[in-house]
Amino acid sequence: MTTLYALAYLLAAILFILGLRQLSSPRTARNGNYTAAAGMVIALGATVPQLHFTGAGAVIVLVGVLVGASVGTIGARQVKMTAIPQMVALFNGAGGGAAALVAVSELLTFGSHPPINEALPSVFSIVIGSVSFAGSLVAFAKLQELMTGTPITYPGQQLVNGLIAAAIIGFVIAVLAIASIPFSFLSLMVLALILGVAFVLPIGGADMPVVISLLNAFTGLAVAASGFTLNNFALIVAGTLVGASGSLLTKLMSDAMGRSLRNVLFGAFGQVRTTAGAAAGKEGRSVRTSSIEDLATLLAYSRRVIIVPGYGLAVAQAQHAVRELADLLEKKGVEVDYAIHPVAGRMPGHMNVLLAEANVPYEQLKEMDEINDEFKDADVVLVVGANDVVNPAARTSPGSPIFGMPILNADEAKNIVFLKRSMRPGFAGIDNDLLYDPKTIMLFGDAKDSLTKLVNAVKAA
Amino acid sequence: MTNELLNELTFFVLAVFVGIEVISKVPTMLHTPLMSGTNAIHGIILVGALFIAAGANSPVTVILGFLAVVLATTNVVGGFVVTDRMLEMFKGRQAAAKTAETANIK
Numbered sequence: 001m002t003t004l005y006a007l008a009y010l011l012a013a014i015l016f017i018l019g020l021r022q023l024s025s026p027r028t029a030r031n032g033n034y035t036a037a038a039g040m041v042i043a044l045g046a047t048v049p050q051l052h053f054t055g056a057g058a059v060i061v062l063v064g065v066l067v068g069a070s071v072g073t074i075g076a077r078q079v080k081m082t083a084i085p086q087m088v089a090l091f092n093g094a095g096g097g098a099a100a101l102v103a104v105s106e107l108l109t110f111g112s113h114p115p116i117n118e119a120l121p122s123v124f125s126i127v128i129g130s131v132s133f134a135g136s137l138v139a140f141a142k143l144q145e146l147m148t149g150t151p152i153t154y155p156g157q158q159l160v161n162g163l164i165a166a167a168i169i170g171f172v173i174a175v176l177a178i179a180s181i182p183f184s185f186l187s188l189m190v191l192a193l194i195l196g197v198a199f200v201l202p203i204g205g206a207d208m209p210v211v212i213s214l215l216n217a218f219t220g221l222a223v224a225a226s227g228f229t230l231n232n233f234a235l236i237v238a239g240t241l242v243g244a245s246g247s248l249l250t251k252l253m254s255d256a257m258g259r260s261l262r263n264v265l266f267g268a269f270g271q272v273r274t275t276a277g278a279a280a281g282k283e284g285r286s287v288r289t290s291s292i293e294d295l296a297t298l299l300a301y302s303r304r305v306i307i308v309p310g311y312g313l314a315v316a317q318a319q320h321a322v323r324e325l326a327d328l329l330e331k332k333g334v335e336v337d338y339a340i341h342p343v344a345g346r347m348p349g350h351m352n353v354l355l356a357e358a359n360v361p362y363e364q365l366k367e368m369d370e371i372n373d374e375f376k377d378a379d380v381v382l383v384v385g386a387n388d389v390v391n392p393a394a395r396t397s398p399g400s401p402i403f404g405m406p407i408l409n410a411d412e413a414k415n416i417v418f419l420k421r422s423m424r425p426g427f428a429g430i431d432n433d434l435l436y437d438p439k440t441i442m443l444f445g446d447a448k449d450s451l452t453k454l455v456n457a458v459k460a461a
Numbered sequence: 462m463t464n465e466l467l468n469e470l471t472f473f474v475l476a477v478f479v480g481i482e483v484i485s486k487v488p489t490m491l492h493t494p495l496m497s498g499t500n501a502i503h504g505i506i507l508v509g510a511l512f513i514a515a516g517a518n519s520p521v522t523v524i525l526g527f528l529a530v531v532l533a534t535t536n537v538v539g540g541f542v543v544t545d546r547m548l549e550m551f552k553g554r555q556a557a558a559k560t561a562e563t564a565n566i567k
Contacts, residue, residue: 016502017479023498024487030548033498037541040505047508051515060527061514068534075535076542081550087543088497095503095536101529102509105522117466213496220499223506224476228469230509236469237476238505244480246499249492256489348492353550367489 008046009234015039016238020245043234081354082314085347086143089136089212092219096132099125099222100192104185106229116176121228123172126185127192129222132215134196139212142205149205157202158266164195204401206388207264209347210253214265217246256342258394258405287423290441292450295417296457299325302379304335306371308408309355311345312385312420313447319358321451322384326364328458338364339371339381339408341389372409381413385447387425390416391432400430416440419450494547501540507533 016039022032053061072091079087103125107114114122141147168191175184203211220242227235254261299305307326313319326336338360344351355365375381383390390410393400410416416439425431434440443450487495510533514526 012505017483019502020480020483020495020499023495024484024491026488026491029491029494030545033494033501033541033544033548036498036502040502040537040541043505043508044511047511051511053515054518056523057515057517057526060517060523061511061530064510064514064527064530065534068531068536069538071531072535072537072539073542076539076546079543081546084497084543084547085493087539088493088500091497091504091536091539091543092500094532094539095500095506098506098510098529098533098536099503101525101532102506102513105513105517105525105529106509108522108525117463209493213492216496216500216503220503223503223509224473226506226509228466228473230512231465231469232508232512233469233472234508235505236472238502240473240476241480241483242499242503244477245484246480246496248481248484249487249496249499252487252489253492256492342489347496349490350493352490353493353547356550 005046005050006233008042009232009237012039012043012046012234013237013241015042016241020241039238043238046234081357082311082317082345083144085209085212085350086140089139089143089208089215092212092216093133093136093140096129096136096215096219096222098129099219099226100127100129100133100189102226103129103222103229104189106226107185118229119176121225123176123185123188125222125225125229126189127168127172127195128218128225130189130192131196131199132218132222134193135200135215135218136196136212138197138200139208139215142200143208151204152201157198161195161198164191164198167191168195203265206343207257209343210250210257210261210264213246213250213253214261217243217250220244220246253348256348287435287442288438288440289443292443292453292457293461295441295443296454296461298415298417299329299334299380299382299454300332300458300461302329302334304374304378305329305337305380305382306375306378306410306413307336307338308381308383308386308390308410309338309340309344309351310384310386310389312387314345314351314354314385316385316447316449318384318446318448318451319354319360321448321455323355323358323360325451325455325458326360328455332458336364337366337371337374339368339375339410340365341368341386341408342406344386344389368406368408375409376412378413380415380417381410382417382419383410384419384451385421387420387432388430390434391430392434393430393432402430410434411437411439414439418442419447420444421446494544497540497544497547501537501544504533504537504540507537509533 015035019032019036022028103122107122142149171188220239224236224239254264329336340351342348390408392411394402394405394407411434510529514530517523517526
């Protein structure tokens with residue numbers, strides 16, 4: 001019978017691997033998710049007959065699964081497409097928390113002196129799982145704008161974080177080598193939770209995707225460690241797969257932003273920021289605005305218009321309005337394309353999903369490398385709710401926190417039109433010189449309102 | 462080192478290489494769905510949570526087990542559902558791309 005369960009876990013592992021492979025290609029991605037889900041069903045199916053229920057155990061398993069399944073389904077179904085990144089952060093945090101709790105419970109069963117080969121992976125799982133849990137909650141709060149998205153820094157921060165980490169290591173050694181104090185694992189968990197919060201606080205909101213991806217890999221490793229404690233191959237293999245692929249994905253994501261992972265994680269964002277802000281000396285600079293009618297005329301008599309959509313478009317739910325404007329312009333013979341920055345929106349690929357939802361034709365969506373040479377031929381670049389991804393500071397000012405990030409060459413176009421709610425800086429919290437460029441026209445207001453007005457004006461033009 | 466631990470280590474090391482190899486060619490636009498998909502897979506911790514919760518026999522283990530099951534189930538179910546919602550959006554794009562292809566052939 002045990003052989004049968006082991007074979008089922010092996011099958012589940014195979015399905016996870018195939019699922020990941022399918023998820024990495026656009027054509028098969030959706031099936032990949034189903035393949036992985038099938039693996040999960042098989043692994044769980046092989047687990048249930050192995051359980052020996054106590055009375056209370058049966059109740060909490062039943063109620064727990066019902067509650068978790070309802071929360072998960074409702075959360076995932078109700079969440080708006082714009083808020084999906086923070087939802088992923090929450091689900092990831094849940095997994096990290098679960099891994100830590102499983103390790104704590106398992107250690108408690110050993111009493112005061114757990115064998116080292118059980119205790120070591122458990123302690124690892126407790127620490128990493130708790131860091132992931134707390135860190136994910138902070139990432140959620142930042143993306144949901146429950147707290148400021150700008151990096152939170154204070155003098156001596158690195159030192160404080162270092163001390164917390166050192167305290168954890170000291171505690172781990174004491175627990176493993178000297179003696180086990182009852183409930184010491186719970187205290188370890190609390191320390192690790194604090195470290196998780198402290199770790200994410202100094203990282204800016206714009207970098208949250210990379211952080212969530214890293215914490216996702218952490219949770220995978222915590223799960224694998226729990227697998228060592230429980231001697232369960234399904235946990236080891238699946239957890240390690242996620243840990244490894246998640247680490248690579250984290251690197252790919254920071255590469256897409258043109259930054260190193262170290263630069264993202266360790267405060268560079270926060271520290272350079274102050275100097276960049278001071279150097280800009282933006283006092284008293286004026287911006288150019290224009291009437292809706294003039295803008296409509298400008299657009300209607302262009303040959304080529306490139307639309308740069310950003311998160312502001314998503315927030316205003318303006319993807320349908322922007323498509324209406326694009327359709328209208330095309331009817332008038334204007335060539336319209338969308339330039340999609342790799343990190344447009346809040347996460348890589350986020351904007352593609354939103355525009356696909358509005359039925360924007362696939363062939364109009366151009367990736368950055370594909371369209372960057374064409375900006376100089378564009379009559380108008382229409383920037384809808386984007387900011388950092390067209391900020392020339394990324395090319396020209398080495399002091400800027402986004403220096404080195406590949407950007408869309410919107411500044412090369414003949415005219416640049418920004419649809420923006422205010423002069424407020426983008427998510428990275430940096431001023432954008434392009435807003436003050438003589439070629440730039442600002443149109444303030446909600447993106448959807450502005451676009452609807454533009455559509456009507458273009459119809460009249 | 463026991464045989465079992467050795468086996469487990471072997472699985473661990475091999476899984477590291479497979480995990481890296483299998484997603485190495487992912488395009489940027491799939492980064493978010495892929496992250497979400499792997500996020501659902503580590504919900505496998507539910508297997509561990511079930512073992513812990515089923516055998517719970519003290520107030521502390523009941524509380525820990527219950528929380529672990531709730532969190533892990535949320536991770537699994539929410540993870541797969543939200544990934545599917547993201548990937549659902551790509552369907553429209555592919556259909557559009559296909560129509561464009563057939564139009565070109567004609």
